């Protein structure tokens with residue numbers, strides 16, 4: 001790998017300009033910014049395909065946005081966007097293109113990588129997935145004993161689990177309710193044990209989903225699933241009708257015992273955490289049908305086109321990335337909360353944790369040198385209103401500054417009484433309270449005892465993005481996911497890191513393999529870990545032998 005010539009971001013004049021700007025505005029409050037410019041929300045509200053971002057309740061001005069966009073230009077964000085869409089090998093440590101955008105390219109579009117169009121094969125797999133889904137949904141595809149498939153179990157972990165699992169919850173209202181979907185990821189046997197508890201082997205299909213098809217958790221769960229199936233059906237030939245694979249690795253799929261005719265492929269230019277719109281989404285496609293999945297892809301595509309074509313100053317993913325950098329690098333915040341006001345999006349924060357933290361949790365730059373600025377934040381969150389009754393106390397009155405994204409919908413997926421208005425009233429109330437707070441004077445004026453009054457003060461000045469969409473559809477979900485994918489890419493580009501590898505997960509995997517051998521060994525004479533780890537292994541071995 002050749003080392004690119006790079007300038008450390010903190011040495012750029014645009015970075016210095018932002019540092020000076022921060023010193024100038026650090027004394028401002030969101031309240032004073034609104035007092036100075038009561039219509040600032042007009043200038044700080046941005047839109048793409050019906051998705052609206054109101055960034056006005058942030059500790060920034062349009063001047064800040066201008067300086068941040070200067071930084072994005074100086075660090076080559078527009079050029080990097082083009083490089084990604086052109087299939088250049090921007091994942092330099094793995095020497096790969098980064099082409100999740102090709103997964104949602106329109107049929108007939110062409111993206112040429114090393115002389116080959118990658119879009120036609122994408123649609124060939126999508127068509128095969130659609131045909132397979134139809135045959136299950138219509139009852140044409142039958143299990144080994146001739147019964148209809150009624151339960152689908154996706155076995156995968158990380159990017160081979162979180163995306164379809166999150167989206168299945170998000171789009172439950174659009175799914176075929178006659179089908180039961182389960183997602184098994186953890187190597188903890190409790191996960192698969194509970195998932196299989198009430199399933200009937202004759203009616204169950206397993207989708208073993210793994211880009212590499214070497215992941216310990218997934219292969220262990222897949223073997224347990226196969227044993228369960230054979231115990232139920234008693235015939236090894238049943239595997240053919242009850243197991244399909246999603247992978248880039250046909251050799252390992254065959255070695256596991258799944259016929260590669262029952263495999264849905266994808267490509268090494270799709271990163272695991274960017275793969276839910278590839279064959280990794282097969283379980284989701286079966287649940288919501290091919291039209292629903294096409295709608296999801298159209299949403300991704302709409303955001304891709306916006307990301308590629310909108311000026312930086314109007315570009316939603318770029319702006320969200322830059323606003324994140326403003327807090328992360330100039331205000332010293334450590335975390336970023338994502339708070340969807342939708343129970344359907346309960347797993348969206350968990351999905352974003354992998355997307356963001358596995359992508360930008362890096363401390364070495366593209367040039368191989370240590371990065372001297374803070375990189376990816378700790379991402380966390382829960383759906384509203386539940387979070388309000390758990391951790392919002394800290395966001396309102398704690399000592400830490402926590403920038404938040406509030407995500408809400410103008411209309412509910414299904415109307416249930418007046419729940420939706422109450423839900424959204426809470427979301428709007430939170431962003432108002434976080435921004436403007438309640439002063440000591442206001443608390444005292446409301447008749448509160450002077451001794452208690454300081455405890456009831458809300459300092460305000462807590463920054464939030466408000467993201468509003470018409471309603472949660474497959475299309476909107478696609479837009480939202482692509483919004484965050486490209487936000488993460490924008491940030492990684494500015495920090496000068498590779499957002500597309502994940503070497504940080506390797507060491508633990510290697511050690512786990514060694515320790516699994518140690519746990520199973522005849523005696524512990526060969527233990528050669530540190531004293532603490534050796535002691536834990538001995539304790540486990542002793543308990544096993546009791």
Ligand code: F6P
Nearest residue numbers: 158159160210211212215272505
């Ligand atoms: O945890 C590391 C990781 O490689 C993720 O990036 C990936 O999504 C996950 O493991 C699962 O990998 P695979 O799809 O190859 O089983």
